[in-house]
Each structure stands twice: as C-alpha cells, then as structure tokens.
Amino acid sequence: MIRIILVDDHAVVRNGYRRLLDAEPGLQVVGEAGSADEANSLILHTEADVALVDLSLRGSSGIEAIRGMLLRQPKLKILVLSMHDGASHITQALRSGALGYLTKYCEPADVIDGIRRIACGKRVFSPEIAQVLAEEAIDGDGALAHLTPREFEVLRMLAHGESAIRIASSMHVSPKTVLNYLSxxxxxxxxxxxxxxxxxxxxHGLVDIHHALGA
Amino acid sequence: MIRIILVDDHAVVRNGYRRLLDAEPGLQVVGEAGSADEANSLILHTEADVALVDLSLRGSSGIEAIRGMLLRQPKLKILVLSMHDGASHITQALRSGALGYLTKYCEPADVIDGIRRIACGKRVFSPEIAQVLAEEAIDGDGALAHLTPREFEVLRMLAHGESAIRIASSMHVSPKTVLNYLSxxxxxxxxxxxxxxxxxxxxHGLVDIHHALGA
DNA sequence: GAAAATCCGGGAAAAACTCCCGGTTTGCCG
DNA sequence: CGGCAAACCGGGAGTTTTTCCCGGATTTTC
Incomplete structure (x- = not known):
C-alpha cells in the first residue's frame, strides 16, 4: 500500500485527487496540506511514502514545502504536479529533491502511474517537462551561468524594476560600475x-513574474 | 434546482467540483467540458443555468468558451473561476459576458454561495478581484486607453521583443517614427x-506573460 | 605564490533617446 | 462645405545612455 499526502492550496483540487487516488487499489491518501507550514507539520505525525505537491502555494512556495518535508522525512518521494512548465520552476524543484514533475494537464491515469513509479524510486516526467529539460541541457546550464555573482546581483535588481543609479547606491558602488556591468x-x-x-x-526565476508583472 | 456545467481542462478539478456541488442540495452538475469547443457543443444539448468556467483552457482561451456559450444560450449565467487576478483577464471576461469572477483560492463554501447568487442574476466577485476592479476604475480605464492605435501597435510589438528597427520595417514607416512613438x-x-x-x-494583456516569458 | 578571474571605475566615441518642429491625412461638427 | 482637432509621419539638434577600451586593486584557484 502506497501512502500519499497531498500538498495543494486548493481544497477542491485536493478533494479531487483524494477521490481519484483512494479509488485506486494499492493507493491511499493519508493526509492533506494547504501550505508549506501545514505540510511540514503534517509530515511529522504521518507516515507517508509519496507526496504530491503543487508548486504554486499561497504565501510560501511549493519549493519550501519540498525542502521542509525532505528535511524531516528524507525517504519521502516527491512528485510535483504543477501548472507551470518554466525552466526555473522545474530545475528548482528537482534541485530541492523532487523525484518527478508532471504538469496538471496530464491524464489522471498518468498521475496514478507516476505515483506507482515514484514510489519505486524512479523518476517521472511529463513529455513537455522532458522537452524543457532537454533544451536546458543543450543550453549548457543556461546562459546565466557565466555571470559573475556581482553581475547576477545587478540583473536581479534590474529585473525588479530598479534603476541603474538606485542599484549603484544599493550596492555601494559608482553608477558607472553598474552601467559597465549591465553592458x-x-x-x-x-x-x-x-x-x-x-x-x-x-x-531563471530571478523575478516572480506573476507578482511583479501582476498577470 | 440549479443546473451547472463545468468548463475546465483539468479532469481532476472537474471531478472535485462535481463531487462538491452534487453534494449540495439544490445544485446539480449536468455536464463537463475540457475545452471551448467541447463547451460550445455541450451547451447545445444540455439545459444549464450556470456555467463554471476556468479561464486558462488549453489551446483556446476560456474567453472564447464564454462567448461561444453565450451566443448559443444567452440566458446562461457564467461564473469565472480562475487562478489569475490580472486586470486584463478580469475585464476581458466581464466584457465577454461573465457575471462573476472568483479566484480559485476562495473557499468551497464561497463557490457554492457564488453559484446561488449568480443563478439569481447577481454579480459575484472575490475580494481580490473587487480590489483590482476598483484600482482599474480609479486609473480611469487604465493608462493604455489614451494611446492612439498606432502607438498601441508599437507597444505591443515592443512587448513581444521586437527592436525599434524591426518594428519600423514591419509597419512600413521610418525607424525615426517608431522612436518618436516610443517617446x-x-x-x-x-x-x-x-x-x-x-x-x-x-x-493589459498585450503579451501573454506565461508564454512569452516561458514561466 | 603565481595566475586567473573578479571587482571597480575613468574617458571618449557611438548609439539611442528627447524634444521640437512642420507637413499630410483623417474624421467630425457647426 | 470649411474649419478644426487629432492622428500620422518624419527631419534636426541637443542631451543622455551605452559601448568599448583601458588599468589598477582585490579575491579566488591551483
């Protein structure tokens, strides 16, 4: 019997998954969490094999939930179920210890299959995700990799809408330096x-698009 | 008895809502659709009072679904249930004939309450949505409104990453003109x-963030 | 320790942008 | 029909930004 916990901030979605999974032989939902905090406390008093986690939690990120749960239960197998197929989400999740990543567009049968395979320690990806990962691999770590720490910092602040002058004063360097970095x-x-x-x-996750651009 | 149809491209989410709503006295789910096309054909042979529609359908937009359904069934009351609280999504949905707009973060009880009120012809909004609408109203139609059509065009192309020179040749005008517009x-x-x-x-919806920025 | 990379900023040329101008076209209203 | 306002289009000059080059100080790496 594979024991599953659900981490998703939409109660209705959790309901849907519980219904789907409990109906499946060999699978059993043993807990639900609506936030990273809830997930972290849930994991302490629940024995689970697999966690199904949505990345876009309210307040905290699903990434935090992943890290927190793995800290408390290192043997937990984590399968991400997300709407987003952006490179940054995927790599962050995997680097945080997730074993698999499915988009929410996949069929219920794929989710069930994915859970069974994750439980055995196998990796699971949707075709779209595999595609993105392949492109990332070709890019060779992503272009941002060759930026020096300082340059990275400048880019991050710029992406948050700061002007060069403000960046300069914030970094305690001359505006000219910032401009050179930008160049x-x-x-x-x-x-x-x-x-x-x-x-x-x-x-590459330097800026939260949804929040920053309000879309 | 309020007859409801669900339009959402996630089968699991539809399942969740069906379970939730069918358990409620006076509410009954009479159909489900996973795309705008499915919604349009569904509406032809189903008598429904309220449609619960998710805006982010795969392929086609939920906006299309709303327009198509209202075209075929003008008395249909539409309640949008979306993840997004961006101004463009909201105004587009409302202009397309939706009566209400809830974010997916609201409680199941709010959804049920919303459906009952929508069925009576009342408008329903989540607090966050009302907030956004209020800001829009204060902005006075949004700043983009005073742009001339030509300026609008330039902005749209710029937002898609085109350079001023490329915009110019695409619009068959001098680069100088484009620069002046930009100014x-x-x-x-x-x-x-x-x-x-x-x-x-x-x-303001000139560019699909999720697609264009790949996040 | 030496070598390489990074950090930091100056200076001058090049490119971009702003602001102002005038001409043409379009649509509206008295 | 004759203004008239707004939009369209682009030139020119001055200002600002960006680029590209430089060299020295500091840190990291082998």
Missing part, C-alpha cells in the same frame, strides 16, 4: 533588447 | 524604465 551582462546574455534581458531573468 | 508612449504611460513599460503591457 557586460547584455553581452554575455546576447540580449539586444531590455525585453530579452527580462525574459531571461524571468525564465 | 510618446513612455511619456503617456509615465514609464521611466523599460521594465515599467513591460509591466503595463503585461497587465
């Missing part, structure tokens, strides 16, 4: 437009 | 940074 960044990232810069920053 | 746009929108420009463009 280098544009060059390294092959970004001819500010849009492209923002694009790359967003893809 | 005006920045002025009208009070945007001191390109980031702010993108921010505004995104909020």
């Amino acid at each position: 280098l960044i544009r060059q390294k990232l092959d970004a001819d437009s500010d849009f492209k810069l923002l694009h790359l920053a967003a893809r | 005006l746009i920045r002025q009208k929108l009070d945007a001191d940074s390109d980031f702010k420009l993108l921010h505004l463009a995104a909020r």
Whole structure:
C-alpha cells in the first residue's frame, strides 16, 4: 500500500485527487496540506511514502514545502504536479529533491502511474517537462551561468524594476560600475533588447513574474 | 434546482467540483467540458443555468468558451473561476459576458454561495478581484486607453521583443517614427524604465506573460 | 605564490533617446 | 462645405545612455 499526502492550496483540487487516488487499489491518501507550514507539520505525525505537491502555494512556495518535508522525512518521494512548465520552476524543484514533475494537464491515469513509479524510486516526467529539460541541457546550464555573482546581483535588481543609479547606491558602488556591468551582462546574455534581458531573468526565476508583472 | 456545467481542462478539478456541488442540495452538475469547443457543443444539448468556467483552457482561451456559450444560450449565467487576478483577464471576461469572477483560492463554501447568487442574476466577485476592479476604475480605464492605435501597435510589438528597427520595417514607416512613438508612449504611460513599460503591457494583456516569458 | 578571474571605475566615441518642429491625412461638427 | 482637432509621419539638434577600451586593486584557484 502506497501512502500519499497531498500538498495543494486548493481544497477542491485536493478533494479531487483524494477521490481519484483512494479509488485506486494499492493507493491511499493519508493526509492533506494547504501550505508549506501545514505540510511540514503534517509530515511529522504521518507516515507517508509519496507526496504530491503543487508548486504554486499561497504565501510560501511549493519549493519550501519540498525542502521542509525532505528535511524531516528524507525517504519521502516527491512528485510535483504543477501548472507551470518554466525552466526555473522545474530545475528548482528537482534541485530541492523532487523525484518527478508532471504538469496538471496530464491524464489522471498518468498521475496514478507516476505515483506507482515514484514510489519505486524512479523518476517521472511529463513529455513537455522532458522537452524543457532537454533544451536546458543543450543550453549548457543556461546562459546565466557565466555571470559573475556581482553581475547576477545587478540583473536581479534590474529585473525588479530598479534603476541603474538606485542599484549603484544599493550596492555601494559608482553608477558607472553598474552601467559597465549591465553592458557586460547584455553581452554575455546576447540580449539586444531590455525585453530579452527580462525574459531571461524571468525564465531563471530571478523575478516572480506573476507578482511583479501582476498577470 | 440549479443546473451547472463545468468548463475546465483539468479532469481532476472537474471531478472535485462535481463531487462538491452534487453534494449540495439544490445544485446539480449536468455536464463537463475540457475545452471551448467541447463547451460550445455541450451547451447545445444540455439545459444549464450556470456555467463554471476556468479561464486558462488549453489551446483556446476560456474567453472564447464564454462567448461561444453565450451566443448559443444567452440566458446562461457564467461564473469565472480562475487562478489569475490580472486586470486584463478580469475585464476581458466581464466584457465577454461573465457575471462573476472568483479566484480559485476562495473557499468551497464561497463557490457554492457564488453559484446561488449568480443563478439569481447577481454579480459575484472575490475580494481580490473587487480590489483590482476598483484600482482599474480609479486609473480611469487604465493608462493604455489614451494611446492612439498606432502607438498601441508599437507597444505591443515592443512587448513581444521586437527592436525599434524591426518594428519600423514591419509597419512600413521610418525607424525615426517608431522612436518618436516610443517617446510618446513612455511619456503617456509615465514609464521611466523599460521594465515599467513591460509591466503595463503585461497587465493589459498585450503579451501573454506565461508564454512569452516561458514561466 | 603565481595566475586567473573578479571587482571597480575613468574617458571618449557611438548609439539611442528627447524634444521640437512642420507637413499630410483623417474624421467630425457647426 | 470649411474649419478644426487629432492622428500620422518624419527631419534636426541637443542631451543622455551605452559601448568599448583601458588599468589598477582585490579575491579566488591551483
């Protein structure tokens, strides 16, 4: 019997999964959490084999939930179920210890199959996710990798809408230095437009698009 | 008895709502659709009072589903249930004929209550949504409103990452003209940074953030 | 320790942007 | 029909930003 806990901030979605999974022989939902905090406390007094977690929790991120749960229960197998197929979400989740990643568009049967395979320690990915991972691999770590820490910092602040001058004073350096960094960044990232810069920053999780751009 | 149809591309979510609503006295789910096309054909051979629709359908948009269904069944009351609280989504949905708009973060009880009120012809909004609508109202139609069609076009292309020169050739005008437009746009929108420009463009639906930025 | 990379900023040329201008076209209203 | 306002289009000059080059100080790496 595979014991499952659900981490998702939509009660209705949790209900749907509970109903789906409990109906399946060999699977049993033993707990639900609506936030990272709830997940962390749940894991302490529940014996679970697999956690199904949604990345976009309210308040805290699903990433936190993953880290917290693994800290308390290292043998837990984590399968991410997310709406998002952006590179940053995927790599962050995997680096945090998730074993698999499915988009919410996959069929219920795929989820069930995925859970069974995750429980055996296998990795599970939706086709779209595998695609994104492949592209990332080809990119060779992603373009942002060759940025120096300082350059990275500048880019992050820029993506948050700060002006060069504000960045400079915040970093306690001359505005000229920041401008020089920006020049280098544009060059390294092959970004001819500010849009492209923002694009790359967003893809790599430097800025929370949904919050920052309000979409 | 209020007859309800569910439009959402996640089978599990539909299941969750069906379970939730059928358990409620006076409510009954009479059909489900996973896409705008399915919704349109479903509405033809089903008598429904209320449609619960998710905006982010795969392929087609939920907006299309709303328009299609209202075309075939003008008396249908539509309640949008969406993850997104961006101004563009909300106004588009309402302009397309939706009567209410709830975020998926609200409680199941709120959804049930919302359905009952929508069925009576009342409008229903989550607090966050009401907030956004209020801000829009204060903005006075949104800053983008004073842009001329041509300026709007330039902004849209810019938001898609095109350079000024490419925009110019695409519009069959001189690059200088495009630069002048850009100048005006920045002025009208009070945007001191390109980031702010993108921010505004995104909020008003000129660019699909999730797709364009791959997040 | 030496070598390499990073951090930091100056200066000058090049590119981009702003602001102002005038001409043309379009649509509206007295 | 004759203004008239708004939008469309682009030139020119001045200002600002960006780029590209430089060299020295500091840190990391082998």
